[in-house]
Amino acid sequence: MTIALETRSLEKSFGGLRVTRDLSLQVMQGARHALIGPNGAGKTTVINQLTGVLTPNSGRILLEGSDITGLSVHKRVLRGLSRTFQINQLYADLSPLETIGLAVSERMGRGGDWWRRMGTRHDVNAEIAEILSRFHLLDVMTEFTSTLPYGKQRLLEIAVAIAAKPRVLLLDEPAAGVPESERHDILAAVAALPRDVTVLLIEHDMDLVFSFADRISVLVNGGLLTEGAPDEVARDPQVRAVYLGEAADV
Numbered sequence: 001m002t003i004a005l006e007t008r009s010l011e012k013s014f015g016g017l018r019v020t021r022d023l024s025l026q027v028m029q030g031a032r033h034a035l036i037g038p039n040g041a042g043k044t045t046v047i048n049q050l051t052g053v054l055t056p057n058s059g060r061i062l063l064e065g066s067d068i069t070g071l072s073v074h075k076r077v078l079r080g081l082s083r084t085f086q087i088n089q090l091y092a093d094l095s096p097l098e099t100i101g102l103a104v105s106e107r108m109g110r111g112g113d114w115w116r117r118m119g120t121r122h123d124v125n126a127e128i129a130e131i132l133s134r135f136h137l138l139d140v141m142t143e144f145t146s147t148l149p150y151g152k153q154r155l156l157e158i159a160v161a162i163a164a165k166p167r168v169l170l171l172d173e174p175a176a177g178v179p180e181s182e183r184h185d186i187l188a189a190v191a192a193l194p195r196d197v198t199v200l201l202i203e204h205d206m207d208l209v210f211s212f213a214d215r216i217s218v219l220v221n222g223g224l225l226t227e228g229a230p231d232e233v234a235r236d237p238q239v240r241a242v243y244l245g246e247a248a249d250v
């Protein structure tokens, strides 16, 4: 099997605090891989290094075999590595239709040109409609993003990332803060992501992790505690003790 995304002996410190410790991770092509760990374990710091927001102190990051450690965020996106946008990065005053339109247009290298051409490009419009439909956003597509229910905003984040046609998608806590009544839509959308997209998920919601992942890596104090298939990880006494707690029901 091919490795889609890999870290080799990644190290990151903030001052004297070692936040990523000798981390070697392999995410296989097409995998549904989850990175879990208790609060402060260093998951976000790993994602930020993968996307290029943070530079590691040492170690390498490889995307489909190419070393991307020194590449900018933008160049990594162009190489096929995307992350879900955080809600505060969405355009509050744009509608989902406009947001996805812009994202598709960006990917095609057209940028703001899309505004002028809106409605004139059948292929672009068909793709926008397909994404809005897939992420259950058709019914709210002309409303301001800021007025949407929280779950819909989170769906829009994933939709924007998918509009970039990534080969590897980093899903950063897609269910965080979503009320119970809207969680089903998030789980369904995540489960329906295209199979040819490799996904690395960071999530606290264990229902989502265990329903989604075919492989789980457990991070503790910046280092890898263990990794394996979900049932192995769930049974692992170290995981239960250190991360989930003895009483955790996984």
Ligand SMILES: Nc1ncnc2c1ncn2[C@@H]1O[C@H](COP(=O)(O)OP(=O)(O)OP(=O)(O)O)[C@@H](O)[C@H]1O
Binding pocket: 014, 017, 019, 037, 038, 039, 040, 041, 042, 043, 044, 045, 046
């Ligand atoms: N820019 C920074 N400067 C200093 N310390 C930082 C910085 N960013 C993160 N840290 C520290 O690094 C450690 C790991 O943080 P990180 O956010 O990566 O963990 P996490 O596993 O994502 O946590 P959570 O699940 O709570 O989001 C924490 O102790 C945090 O306080």
